[in-house]
Amino acid sequence: MRRFEYARPRTPQEAVDLVAGSDDAAFLAGGSNLVDHLKVGIASPGVLVDVGGLGLDRVEETDGGLRIGAGVRNSDLAAHPVVRSRYAVLARSLLAGASAQIRHQATTAGNLLQRTRCVYFYDATTPCNKREPGTGCSAVDGYQRYNAILGASAACVTVHPSDLAVGLAVLDATVEVLGPDGARTLPLADLHRLPGDSPEQDTTLAHGELITAVTVPRLPEGAVSTYYKARDRASYAFALVSVAAVVAGDEVRVAWGGVAHRPWRATVLEEALRGGPLDEETVRAACLEELAPATTGPGTAFKLEMVTGATAMVLTDLAGRAR
Amino acid sequence: MPRISLTVDGSPVSGDVDVRATLLDALRERFDVTTPKKGCDHGQCGACTVLLDGRRHLTCLSLAVAHDGAEVVTAAGLGEGDELHPVAQAFLDHDGLQCGYCTPGQVCSAVGMLAEADGTPSHATDDLEAETELTDEEIRERMSGNLCRCGAYPGILAAIKEVAR
Incomplete structure (x- = not known):
């Protein structure tokens, strides 16, 4: 591991200035992903700026909903009484991720900014455009089980590993960001990007920009929501596919995980289902429309039926509870 | 340094x-x-x-x-003087180990899990707002971050159940 300078700033602005001021600097939050990257050589910053002491660790109820500090631990957010009572999809997406120990360590923003678990990204002896741009993608014709089926490119076929990001996608969350030029907000939907020809960039954030909070609007009265995750083990495994959903009156919101380089908000499906019956046949037909642009290989073809079946199960169940 | x-x-x-x-x-x-x-x-x-x-x-x-x-x-x-912590004692009583290499982590994790169970739902929890009832399924889910290569899981589960009771 490369030796680095360790800095512990006192304010978010100080942290931003430290990272923005050096191409070689990176933020350190909970560390559950970055420390592993330091060990295996995926990341080798010269300066680590610890954002753990910045006081970004509060969950506040606001007029419009919830404001979640970037440093709130995943376990604390999942256990928050308001999250448990009003935002089931948020609690369940958090609880589906990682292990209890890691949820105590990992933060809200760190979870969103975690990097892919593609086996080739982790194996520094293999080509990977995300780890080393221009070297090629080993996953396209390699081990495909965890590959994307939507929005992939020739350069990268991996998926975003976060469950929380999928839960927040369906809640229309907003991300508050502090940068060297001041503060801005962006929809969570615009945070993660598709790989295109620059898969080394997971997000639209510029170097030195720090997520300070995530805000979640209040759900409509009577809304029901949940998160379903299909995986190879019963616990502590990344998603093969996952489904976050909200049903509120005529409105249906669905986001998929495990299928793309970012949380996949299923807008075509949502439009097809608006105001209609949420029975198995209708939902399956809407999934077929959403999946029209999907591309699969021998190792990923199963995901079409898996995400369709999971979505039908989740939505028919929510429809039953919403009545 | x-x-x-x-x-x-x-x-x-x-x-x-x-x-x-x-x-x-x-x-x-x-x-x-x-x-x-x-x-x-x-x-x-x-x-x-x-x-x-x-x-x-x-x-x-x-x-x-x-x-x-x-x-x-x-x-x-975890223990008091020469007295083992109840979780550690239960691991011995229920053969919650074979080689023992994972045991210090298992025991710490179990103690932490029991302390946090009240007020923290898990992936295995049906009702997010209900009081936690540490069923076998709940304990398995909440301990999923600790692996045991010897496969002493039945003993580990029995040990934790005894203390949770």
Whole structure:
């Protein structure tokens, strides 16, 4: 591991200035992903700026909903009484991720900014455009089980590993960001990007920009929501596919995980289902429309039926509870 | 090299550590605290679990320098004097181990899990707002961050159930 300078700033602005001021600097939050990257050589910053002491660790109820500090631990957010009572999809997406120990360590923003678990990204002896741009993608014709089926490119076929990001996608969350030029907000939907020809960039954030909070609007009265995750083990495994959903009156919101380089908000499906019956046949037909642009290989073809079946199960169940 | 101070199992320790050292390596190699074990060193097995400021935590995925001033309790610091902690005793009573390498992490994780269970739902919880009932399914889910290669899971489950009762 490369030796680095360790800095512990006192304010978010100080942290931003430290990272923005050096191409070689990176933020350190909970560390559950970055420390592993330091060990295996995926990341080798010269300066680590610890954002753990910045006081970004509060969950506040606001007029419009919830404001979640970037440093709130995943376990604390999942256990928050308001999250448990009003935002089931948020609690369940958090609880589906990682292990209890890691949820105590990992933060809200760190979870969103975690990097892919593609086996080739982790194996520094293999080509990977995300780890080393221009070297090629080993996953396209390699081990495909965890590959994307939507929005992939020739350069990268991996998926975003976060469950929380999928839960927040369906809640229309907003991300508050502090940068060297001041503060801005962006929809969570615009945070993660598709790989295109620059898969080394997971997000639209510029170097030195720090997520300070995530805000979640209040759900409509009577809304029901949940998160379903299909995986190879019963616990502590990344998603093969996952489904976050909200049903509120005529409105249906669905986001998929495990299928793309970012949380996949299923807008075509949502439009097809608006105001209609949420029975198995209708939902399956809407999934077929959403999946029209999907591309699969021998190792990923199963995901079409898996995400369709999971979505039908989740939505028919929510429809039953919403009545 | 940065200097850090910790409280480990009730005793203060301090010393210079390599800025790159994980909390696990600092404990084991710098401060001779060998109770937490290095299994996978990537956060997948849970053998390095300690209670860090009261909560179960993976020391292999934490930089020592980021935890200056922390209170660490390892499995060796759970009991009172010569008396084993009830969870550790239950592991013995129920054969919750074979080789024992994962046991310090398992015991710390179980103690942390029992302390946090009230008020924290899990993936296995049907009603997010209900009081936690530690069924077999709940215990298995809540302990999924600790692997046992010897497969002593039936004994581990029985041990934790006995203490949870």
